[in-house]
Structures are given as C-alpha cells and as structure tokens.
Amino acid sequence: MSVTIETLTGENLLSVVPDLARLRITIFREWPYLYEGNLAYEENYLHAYIQSPGTAVVVAKDGDRVVGASTCLPLKDEMACIRAPFEERSLSTDDFFYFGESVLLESYRGQGIGVRFFDERERHARSASNAPFAVFCAVRRWKTDPRRPENAKSLANFWVKRGFTPLPGVFCHLDWKEPGVPGQRDHLLDFHIKSLRGDPIPAALLHNDQDED
Numbered sequence: 001m002s003v004t005i006e007t008l009t010g011e012n013l014l015s016v017v018p019d020l021a022r023l024r025i026t027i028f029r030e031w032p033y034l035y036e037g038n039l040a041y042e043e044n045y046l047h048a049y050i051q052s053p054g055t056a057v058v059v060a061k062d063g064d065r066v067v068g069a070s071t072c073l074p075l076k077d078e079m080a081c082i083r084a085p086f087e088e089r090s091l092s093t094d095d096f097f098y099f100g101e102s103v104l105l106e107s108y109r110g111q112g113i114g115v116r117f118f119d120e121r122e123r124h125a126r127s128a129s130n131a132p133f134a135v136f137c138a139v140r141r142w143k144t145d146p147r148r149p150e151n152a153k154s155l156a157n158f159w160v161k162r163g164f165t166p167l168p169g170v171f172c173h174l175d176w177k178e179p180g181v182p183g184q185r186d187h188l189l190d191f192h193i194k195s196l197r198g199d200p201i202p203a204a205l206l207h208n209d210q211d212e213d
Contacts, residue, residue, distance in 0.1 A: 002062065002063075003060050003061065003062050003067065003108065003111065003113060004060070004061050005058060005059070005060055005061075005113070005116050005120065006058070006059055006061070007056050007057070007058050007059075007120050007123075007124055008056065008057045008058075008059055009055065009056045009057075009124075009128075010053075013050040013055065013056075013057055014050070016057055016059055016066060016069065017043055017046045017047060017050070018039075018043065019059075019066035019069065020042075020046055020057065020066075020069045020071075020103070021037075021039055021042035021043045021046055022039070022042075023066070023068065023069055023103040023104075023105070024037060024042055024101060024103055025037045025038070025039065025042060026103075026105070027103040027104070027105075028101075028103070029179060031141070031147065031148060031149050031152055032138075032139050032141040032148075032152070033139055033176075034147065034178045034179060035176050035177075035178070036176070036177045036178060036179045037176075049071070049073070049100075051077075052073045052074060052077035054073050054074040054077060054097075054128050054129060055071070055072070055073040055077070056071070056072050056073070056120075056121065056124040056128070057069055057070070057071050058070040058071075058072075058116070058117050058120040058121060058124075060104065060108065060113050060116075060117075062108070067104065067105045067108050068102075068103060068104035068105060068108060068113055068117070069101075069102075069103055070099075070100075070101065070102040070103070070117035070118075070120070070121060071099075071100035071101055071102075072097060072098060072099045072100060072121040072124060072125060072134075073097070073098055073100065074093070074094070074096075074097055074098065074128075074129055074131065075093045075096035075097060075098040075131075075135065076093040076094055078093075078098050081172050081173055081174060082098065082137070082172050082174075084172060085170050085171065085172055085191065086205075089202075089204040089205065090204070091202055091204055091205070094129075094130075094131065095131055095132055095133055095202075096131055096133050096134070096135050097125035097128075097129055097131040097133070097134045097135070097196070098134075098135055098136065099118075099121050099134055099135070099136035100136070102114060102117045102118075104117075114158070115162070118162045121134070122134060122194075122196065125196060126196055126197075131196065132195060132196055132197050132199040133193055133194065133195055133196060133199070133201070134164075134193070134194045134196055135191055135192065135193045135194075136164070136191070136192055137171070137172060137189035137190060137191045137192070138155070138189060138190060138192070139187055139188070139189050140171070140187070140188040140189065140190050159192055162194070163194045164192040164193060164194045165192060165193055165194070165201065166190065166191075166192050167190070167191045167192065167193055167201075167205050167206070168190075170190070170191040170205055171188050171189060171190045171191065172188075172189050172191070173186055173187070173188060173189075174186075174187050174189060175187070191205075193205065
C-alpha cells in the first residue's frame with residue numbers, strides 16, 4: 001500500500017465531502033461511537049462545517065481512493081455545544097483550535113497515518129491561527145458496556161504520546177442515534193488539550209467542579 005497524505009483547505013475541501021461522509025458513516029458505526037448516520041445528513045453537515053475559512057481536512061489516499069481523513073477548524077467556528085465548556089469558563093474560543101474526527105479504514109491502521117493526521121493538523125493550526133492551544137474530545141464509554149468488543153483498545157496512550165493532556169471534568173454533550181436504538185441519545189465527550197507554543201493550560205480548565213458521572 002502506497003498512501004499519500006495531503007491537507008486540503010478552501011474550495012478544495014468540496015472535493016472530499018462525499019468521501020469524508022462515507023468514512024464517517026463506516027467508521028463511526030463501530031465502537032466507541034456507535035453512530036448511525038446517513039449520507040444525506042453527513043454531506044449537509046460537512047458542507048456547513050467547511051464554511052469556516054480556517055477549516056482543513058487532512059486526507060489519506062491509496063492511489064485515487066480516499067481511505068482516511070482528519071478535520072480541524074478554529075473552535076470559535078464549531079457548534080455551540082462544543083464551544084460551551086470554554087465559554088462557560090469565560091475563556092476566549094479564539095485561543096483554541098479544534099481537532100475534529102479522524103477516520104481511517106481498519107486495513108490502513110498501524111502504519112503511522114494517525115500520527116500524520118495529528119502532525120498535519122498541528123501544522124495547519126499554527127499557520128492558520130494564533131491559537132495557543134489545540135483541543136479535541138472523545139466519547140465517554142464505560143468498560144462495563146456490554147457492547148464493548150473484547151479486543152477494544154484505548155487510545156489514551158496514543159494521545160498522550162501526541163502531547164495531549166486529558167481535562168477531567170471538561171466535557172460536552174452531543175446527541176446522535178445509535179444502531180438498533182430508537183431515537184437519539186445524549187452522549188458525553190471528554191476534552192483533551194495540547195499547548196502549541198508552550199503556554200500553560202488555563203487554570204479554569206484544570207480546576208473545576210463540573211464533573212458528571
């Protein structure tokens with residue numbers, strides 16, 4: 001497999017929307033997201049997402065086939081529910097660059113592509129903004145969840161190696177439909193942070209009483 005990596009911005013993002021929608025539906029249906037999407041919704045969501053001039057999508061291709069993608073944009077341009085934990089702490093969203101989904105077909109994992117996704121998004125964040133911090137969030141699932149696969153692996157060590165620190169008690173809420181479950185369910189997603197230029201993490205994110213079981 002000969003995989004190439006490129007970062008798309010501006011009008012070039014439109015070309016990858018159908019592929020990113022397809023990957024989101026495929027990958028997010030798996031543990032831990034258990035997300036049931038449809039192509040029409042995904043493409044509409046992604047078209048709105050790329051309205052931000054700071055958005056970038058890092059694309060992995062095997063020949064002409066898109067096998068993975070990773071998104072990022074200024075936090076100020078994200079959905080209100082993702083901005084909320086920072087705004088509630090009176091922090092300026094201008095100080096944060098948000099790393100969205102990373103989706104990669106299973107047969108291409110373990111080849112360093114996930115590392116490249118983080119590296120390229122950090123490179124874009126530094127060039128596209130003055131934000132001193134990068135943040136992302138991951139869905140909270142319990143080890144006792146009966147749907148958890150026996151071979152499920154935590155990505156916590158991978159994120160730490162990328163320089164990210166978990167922020168206990170800093171989380172957001174997102175609703176989505178799970179396969180085989182009627183209606184939408186509320187999900188908790190926990191945030192992780194990395195300083196892009198050596199600034200200390202804001203105290204408001206380290207000392208809080210907003211944790212939730």
